[in-house]
Amino acid sequence: MNMKSALFIDFDNVYSALRHLDINYAERFARQPLDWLDWLTNSLPLPEHAPAGSGARRLLVRRCYFNPHVYQRFRPNFNRAGFETIDCPPMTTEGKTSTDIHMVLDMVDLLQHETRFDEFIVFSADADFTPVLRKLRRSDRRTTVLAVGFPSAAYQASADLLIDTDTFVRDALGGNEDYEATPSPMRTPLSQHWSVPQTPPALMAPTYMLSAPVSSAQLDDIRALATHIIRSEVAASELAVPLARLASKLPMQVPGLDGASWAGLGSFRRFIETLSLEPLLLDWSHSGGFLYDPQRHARPQPPARKNDMLDTSDPQLLRQVCDATDAPRLTRAEFQGLWTAIETDLLDNPFHLRDTGKRVRDLCRIAQCDISREDVNWVLRGLLMGGHQFGQGRDNELQLAAQMAQNLEKLCAREELWLDDAQRAALYNWVGAEMP
Secondary structure (H helix, E strand, C coil): CCEEEEEEEEHHHHHHHHHHHCHHHHHHHHHCHHHHHHHHHHCCCCCCCCCCCCCCEEEEEEEEEECHHHHHHHHHHHHHCCCEEEECCECCCCCCECHHHHHHHHHHHHHCCCCCCCEEEEECCCHHHHHHHHHHHHCCCEEEEECCCCCCHHHHHCCCEEECHHHHHHHHCCCCCCCCCCCCCCCHHHHCCCCCCCCCHHHCCCCCCCCCCCCHHHHHHHHHHHHHHHHHHHHHCCCCEEHHHHHHHHHHHCCCCCCCCCCCCCCHHHHHCCCCCCCCEEECCCCCCEEECCCCCCCCCCCCCCCCCCCCCCHHHHHHHHHHHCCCCCCHHHHHHHHHHHHHHHHHCCCCHHHHHHHHHHHHHHCCCCCCHHHHHHHHHHHHHCCCCCCCCCCCHHHHHHHHHHHHHHHHHHCCCCCCHHHHHHHHHHHCCCCC
């Protein structure tokens, strides 16, 4: 039996939040609702404690609430996707609309409907919906929420299922990325932690473009050269070699190997798993994966949990901050490495949330600063949502750290975690920023 669901979208809220992250995400959301509706109904897991025997979702109600003065151009897209579109024009001189009131009244009205709706899906980060989520829970209905940005802790706790922003962007809006797939080549500043072995001339592959199909002979040349470079790198290392390092190095050293197509195999992982590397072993279990020689290297272990790694004069405060805001539990040194990696990357590349996040994550790993892709994305999203504009000459380490500290202060205040001057100083010191 399908789950009977009703979907309510605060369009202004979702579109503007996605636009903060990337205009392309916002445009895909607004122009291709059928694509993400298919993901919502067929791929998104059901919320916890869904009725026994529930199958896929059936969206019996689809309502989208617009400010027609601003977003009228997107109405046809939602009409074609089977939505009821409800006009919510500005009601005040500041441009405030009545969207939240309309949505709440409609949700409450559906509680009395002759059809029993099992699930209410809300697309909005507006904490004003917290009371209605709690009312729905008291009525034994399931709630699923998409809140782009940083929703309050109370809002998150009031939902049965919170759709992760990165997951929605990646899977629903078509940025179908493997978060542990490794990106395009690195540059010099942070890549000096490893050396480049000399390649015998006999193994040098001819230069060609991989936009055309790769012939069998070309693929053999690429594999031979890649295998030689990889074996040389592992032989020269005292520790297991991060696969991120190899993925960044190979496209620079193997003529014809494109870091986007990986010899037509689609990903670095598929490519390296076709190579004959015995007796070397691949370990994909954590941190993006490692390659190691079991006769010389210990098997790499997962990084220690960071709950007790907040190197500061007030670790208890920072645990409170992380608990309240969901901020990543990084050490001060890791924040410093992160700022360096972001600044380094933006010297040579334009900012793009997805691609910058991947490159920065790999630069951190190359510098022996193992920060997860999720933590990198949390910080980058926070900078964007806080109003930072990348590529405007304000991407140095001190300015990035200051923006991060200001973001955390605001999130703490929203969660009613009030900081005195000493606590603010500890917070700023933690992320490497100077007190204003």
